[in-house]
Amino acid sequence: METTIFCGKGGVGKTLSAVSLASSLQGKVGIIDYDGGHSVKNTLGMEIEIIPNVVQPIRENLYAVVIESPVYKNITEAKEAGWKLNEYLEQFIGNLGIIPYADMLHEFFGVPTDIPTLQKFAVLVQTLAVMQQQDFDHIIIDVEPTAGLERLLSNANSTVRSLRNLKNKGTVFLTLLGAKWPDIAGYLKGDYIKNIDSYTSDIESAVQIIKNARYILVCTPERGPINQTFEVRAIIEAFGGKIYGYVVNNLRGEYHERQNIRVIEEQRLPFVCLKRNQEIHNRLEVLHPILLQTGKEISKIFEPA
Ligand SMILES: Nc1ncnc2c1ncn2[C@@H]1O[C@H](COP(=O)(O)OP(=O)(O)OP(=O)(O)O)[C@@H](O)[C@H]1O
Numbered sequence: 001m002e003t004t005i006f007c008g009k010g011g012v013g014k015t016l017s018a019v020s021l022a023s024s025l026q027g028k029v030g031i032i033d034y035d036g037g038h039s040v041k042n043t044l045g046m047e048i049e050i051i052p053n054v055v056q057p058i059r060e061n062l063y064a065v066v067i068e069s070p071v072y073k074n075i076t077e078a079k080e081a082g083w084k085l086n087e088y089l090e091q092f093i094g095n096l097g098i099i100p101y102a103d104m105l106h107e108f109f110g111v112p113t114d115i116p117t118l119q120k121f122a123v124l125v126q127t128l129a130v131m132q133q134q135d136f137d138h139i140i141i142d143v144e145p146t147a148g149l150e151r152l153l154s155n156a157n158s159t160v161r162s163l164r165n166l167k168n169k170g171t172v173f174l175t176l177l178g179a180k181w182p183d184i185a186g187y188l189k190g191d192y193i194k195n196i197d198s199y200t201s202d203i204e205s206a207v208q209i210i211k212n213a214r215y216i217l218v219c220t221p222e223r224g225p226i227n228q229t230f231e232v233r234a235i236i237e238a239f240g241g242k243i244y245g246y247v248v249n250n251l252r253g254e255y256h257e258r259q260n261i262r263v264i265e266e267q268r269l270p271f272v273c274l275k276r277n278q279e280i281h282n283r284l285e286v287l288h289p290i291l292l293q294t295g296k297e298i299s300k301i302f303e304p305a
């Protein structure tokens, strides 16, 4: 399974690039919208209803999934609503099972965890595991602009660390918790600890997929967005990620300053330039050939020089 991730400043054409490449690739292709806001759906010009967090067929060999934080009741709300522990736990299927522990730490001990981000990440882990099982050939991930990736990987790290801590030296914590909430402590001691190895191994394989992805930096031919790619590049290279090239998207179509292109050339990486195309906002029938063409253009980054 080969994974490609497009990075860059907001509004430079990451989603357009992601959807275009996805449309032009052979084999079973999945596009993961990790950016919310249904931008993949809009870019595909789709009219079908998207169910969040479900891998859905789009056409022929193309599938898409829009990742969103699932809505759930936290442990305090669940208790207030008179839910039984298992009713609360049933909200978290598969890898979402990592949530209850983080939620409990957050609610009972004030551990500052960004639960919606963690949930979204857990869904991504689950989705990647499912796509691997379903023999996808290519995955394209449309991440949030700027620090989205950094946040994602640091989430992965802290989650694995906290799960391992619970497994290896969680006794004191569980005793404390057990004095007040014996049912919850009992659950954590039993089923939860039993699942920790499988949670951490799924998280680690998602991290491997992300670290081994083919990174493409996207910018417009303007200084701000170009500078932003340098920041993103530093982040990616810091975790050992490999950058394959640049998409320079002249989406405003106003100018194409030579000196800015020269800055890109100096990066000594393959790059492709996209022209402004007014028809991008059209319906799918007209859009598809444009996406296909754009995707073929972007694929040139992967061709040997
Ligand atoms: N070459 C182009 N010609 C015309 N319009 C374009 C071009 N590239 C992108 N656009 C339009 O510009 C807008 C921004 O593009 P896109 O959504 O792909 O950017 P993005 O980097 O994913 O943005 P965000 O950071 O908000 O997710 C969209 O409306 C898109 O249709």
Ligand SMILES: [Mg+2]
Residues within 6 Å of the ligand: 014, 015, 016, 035, 039, 142
């Ligand atoms: Mg986008």
